Amino acid sequence: MTGWLGPQEWQAVALSLKVSSLATLVSLPLGLLVAYALARWRFPGRQLLNGIVHLPLILPPVVTGYLLLLSMGTQGPVGSLLKEAGIIFAFRWTGAALAAGTMAFPLMVRAIRLSIEAVDPKLEQAALTLGAPRPLVFATVTLPLILPGIIAGAILAFAKAMGEFGATITFVSNIPGQTQTLPSAIYSFLQIPGQEGAALKLVCISVAIAMTALLASEVLAQRIAKRVAGR
Amino acid sequence: MTGWLGPQEWQAVALSLKVSSLATLVSLPLGLLVAYALARWRFPGRQLLNGIVHLPLILPPVVTGYLLLLSMGTQGPVGSLLKEAGIIFAFRWTGAALAAGTMAFPLMVRAIRLSIEAVDPKLEQAALTLGAPRPLVFATVTLPLILPGIIAGAILAFAKAMGEFGATITFVSNIPGQTQTLPSAIYSFLQIPGQEGAALKLVCISVAIAMTALLASEVLAQRIAKRVAGR
Amino acid sequence: MTLSVRLRHGFGGFALDIAFEAPPGLTVLFGRSGSGKTTVINAVSGLLRPESGRIAVDDTVLLDRAARIDLPVHRRRLGYIFQDARLFPHMSVRQNLGYGRFFAPRAAPGLKPDRVIEMLGIGALLDRRPGALSGGEKSRVAIGRALLARPRILLADEPLAALDEARKAEILPYFERLRDEVQIPILYVSHSATEVARLATTIVALKAGRVERAGPARDLLADPAFTPTGIRDAGAILSARIVAHHPDGLTELDAGGQPLLLPRVAQPEGQVLRIRIAAQDVILSRARPEGLSALNILPGTVAAIRTGEGPGALVSLQTPAGLILARLTRRSLDAMQLAPGTPCHAVMKTVAIAPDAVGPAR
């Protein structure tokens, strides 16, 4: 196997997995919060928040990457503050995760939000009457009921993160072993005449990983749905 | 206004609107069908279909564009057949719509599928007992109940189509007035230092359009939700 | 039209294995919570596909697993009143009511929408959505929706459970009309003695997934050994013809040559009625009693006596009007020295025969 892929490609595979997993895991709680706020709370600026969340979807990825570079780079207003706190994204794999997470965020939020909106508020009311405070109602009633939505959102985000390229390379460039993800590697091969075969190998790996994750999520979601339906 | 943007930019704005609308409208019925099949039918190859639908999300856009070029181009296996039938995508705005629609498809399907899964099958059963055949049950019960999900899916798709760049430029190139969408125009400006201002103008237009669509969809979805809740 | 049902189905711990015939009229499915009533109805509707079995209405086979026949739900022309209302949340009450009508053949017999809306008292709700209805209002709309579908089979799963007595009394006659005039087979789940007494032509009593007793309502209800809603609700059914409507608000009947008085009923003179006399409401007396407020006295002889574990007993009395059930204590039984063959009188109050125990005969 190692012969089939060069060490640099293996690195890219490993890195992509790491980046996509981190992006998904870290953005999940935030995505949940934002989705809940958009679905259930009415506050001034709600539409603004909604718009901002969708921005990475609307903007060409390069623009998103450029904006990340300007704001979260070590010289940027946010990035320089974070640097003081010891958090550096620029040229790190964490930056790749930030870029992938940002791009995937709107997908995750939409999926979770739709499933929150589908939960019957009467069930939450029942939990309240039984003495559960709001946060626990969320944890014990809402959360388990939206689990299929959360899984769908997470897997969408993961898949998107696996494929994300434009924002990532613009923000953290392509440093083999640090920020060279699978899509960057694929892109590189596609720039060179006659390297389509090498690109194809990486595409296959990428597809295999994402499909495995997808299948796992489907199985999980089905099991949950069955349990809720009471069979 | 015409002074503020050159004619080429105006063309890009108009084309992007046209492309995104077509992509959304045409993929909607197909998205609905696929979402319904994935949510409600059990058939061999279901997981395969699910995987294929997600492919454009997983692959770097350039790869998707390249695959489209290979298959749907006038020389490609599908494209040459379609050409016989008088349908040509290659280097036409319809091709840009195809690329944008393909990229947006997984988002649309996921959103619609989630909302179909949230519909209580007991309501559909009630409609069946009242004599409605399956397709009419779908049209009169399922469809109205998933309307918020459809709107969410369509708007996600539209936003994605407005921002889609990689697959489009790879598939149908970047010919002003024919295939140059807003993101391609933005890309062109970003290729040369010093043109950030011009790019920014286009970014603003793109954001304004997508936000307007987003807001409209929110208002619509809220109105529907209210009606169903019976207030 | 006769509905014949034979089913076998298992859910984990629960096994259903039943067979019964529902002859024309209304068949009450009876049984404790969890005994399988909804499961049977679901199978008839086609929403549940049983592991094996056959369901047919006369010669129309709805389901025959062995012959691989399974008529799709929407072609069975049902009116199903679900145990939960299952209204369409996105439609107004009016649209909910009209839904089934739309799919029914024009020519099919059925009730008029205006009348159904009036009897259900939902005229003021037509433009509301189900989310804005009270529990009872929802169940009334659900009844209307099923009735207006001009069904060929009516399935009603505790349709009146959420309603107040007055409303029940208003709706019951419409089920009677459906039973007597529209003549569709009706499967009706109920726990209420009143509803059983008033509506049932046939009774099928389920117990833990099996048929415990089944047969014509009149036979079963006059059987001292069968007290489906509890001994307290036991009672027999008589047929009697209207003789006269008296000016003081009483109607006189002829029950096998014996006069019976009851509060005025709407039916015309000459019509034969079905009346239910609760065992509870019958007092027995060896001698013909005098000076009581009770106005109805039927002579007869003791036919059977059932004593259970408690202090009570059920006595069936053969009278010219038919079999009557009376409930009394064993102490009275002993004091009055009753035994099969003993002549004695049944004393019933006029008011004990409530309007809801009177209906057109079947």
Next chain:
Amino acid sequence: MTLSVRLRHGFGGFALDIAFEAPPGLTVLFGRSGSGKTTVINAVSGLLRPESGRIAVDDTVLLDRAARIDLPVHRRRLGYIFQDARLFPHMSVRQNLGYGRFFAPRAAPGLKPDRVIEMLGIGALLDRRPGALSGGEKSRVAIGRALLARPRILLADEPLAALDEARKAEILPYFERLRDEVQIPILYVSHSATEVARLATTIVALKAGRVERAGPARDLLADPAFTPTGIRDAGAILSARIVAHHPDGLTELDAGGQPLLLPRVAQPEGQVLRIRIAAQDVILSRARPEGLSALNILPGTVAAIRTGEGPGALVSLQTPAGLILARLTRRSLDAMQLAPGTPCHAVMKTVAIAPDAVGPAR
């Protein structure tokens, strides 16, 4: 503990404007479908915020819109049995039952889980999910969930509507125990005469969003002018002390010095019981009748007579045991020449006093 409620709220066409006090014990909310019962209960639970009003339990103010007090729902310590079961679909029956317990203070008084599970007959369902339960099973689990939350206020919206008679008879005593032993205020919606008679300490009758009548159950039920569940279900409530349990299965009571016999009850000798005697089941006789199967005869004098539009009349009779209601026809009224002050006898069958009309006195 006294619950006092004052509310005003409007939904489009419907206006609620009520005020009542629920003294310790069980308050039955009574009224036709759509009269506002669920709305009142929702307001007490805090799920509905009325436009104006005040709700308090003794000195604890749950809501006072004027004073801007609105105790959050989860701090009200409720047990709410919803009209629809509202079980958590993702939890097993066991988890549903345990949910409220988890949030209740350990020290709070309440029923033991095992007993509640046993009385509800849901022991075999504990590992199922609500999706796999029958209608009645769901409602039983919902009752259990609310009872086990060790509530400080119990709200029950037609909790027994979906259950068979036998099951109802098994569950009723537990509501009695809650009322008598745990002593929490209970708001209980019901359309059933049996439940009202057996459980109510107080009755609040609603009509189209307003309080039509309110007061102690004993007073209201003995009033011939108040027949909330229909005249057929009218009946008075007496107190009587157990004198002896006879070997033939009867229990003898002392009701104001008069002997009353009824089927054996479980309570010990000396205990004071509350018994309901349905107006329906009482026969009047000027002379003391002899030779009847009915074993209970109480002498008295006519206290009041109510004649309505129909052929019937309600007579209240002052007896040494208390006020008794009897229902008869006007024809009998005339024949017997009854008028206020007329001495006469009330004749009641032993078996007419059903176990479900007997409960510990309040």
Next chain:
Amino acid sequence: GDLTVFAAASLKNAMDEIATKYHDETGNTLHVSLAGSSALARQIQQGAPADVFISANEGWMDKLEEGGEIDSETRIDLLANEIVLVSAKADAKPVDIAEGFDLKGLLGPDGHLAMALVDAVPAGIYGKASLESLGVWDQVKGQVAQADNVRAALALVSSGEAPYGIVYATDAAADKGVQVLGTFPEESHPPIIYPAATVASSKNPLDDEFLAWLQGDAATDAFTRQGFTVLGD
């Protein structure tokens, strides 16, 4: 008439000017599709309606020539470019770029050198070749941040994220935010050539004429202004 030109994206400014001039002079309209050379070349392979192709990359032009997708006899080396070392630091001093120059020292232990993709994008390939021939590649290769195009590499420099970068002279000239510290010796890398040719499938009678016009004064002027060297045949 109309003419469709597929041109490497880095020619954006020059092509804008050329389109205007061409229209003014001849009345013909130019449609310029700007994208990466690889994307354009692949599209031409798939029958894109291009009349003229200007590549930033000889490799892709060779590929098309092999496949007969361009008219070989029309192929010319149109432009030449240079690669330079740039920085956005105010205190940066000119660097003498020569054999073994101390690039590592300039970068320090963890500074990054922004370049285009060194194995895929021409500017990166040339840069890497140059650093190799100057003998400094091995010291700095771990610190190279590769962008997907020159423009993005330049953005890394001008945003201050990378202290130094290697980009085309033409790009450096257009960005006011960076200064050129030195030019890489011409002999240290293969010649940086932008070849042009007419597309074989094009039936447009204007294409040959346009290629000639591109080598004329008006076009030369526009290219030179953007910092390109126009090569004669």
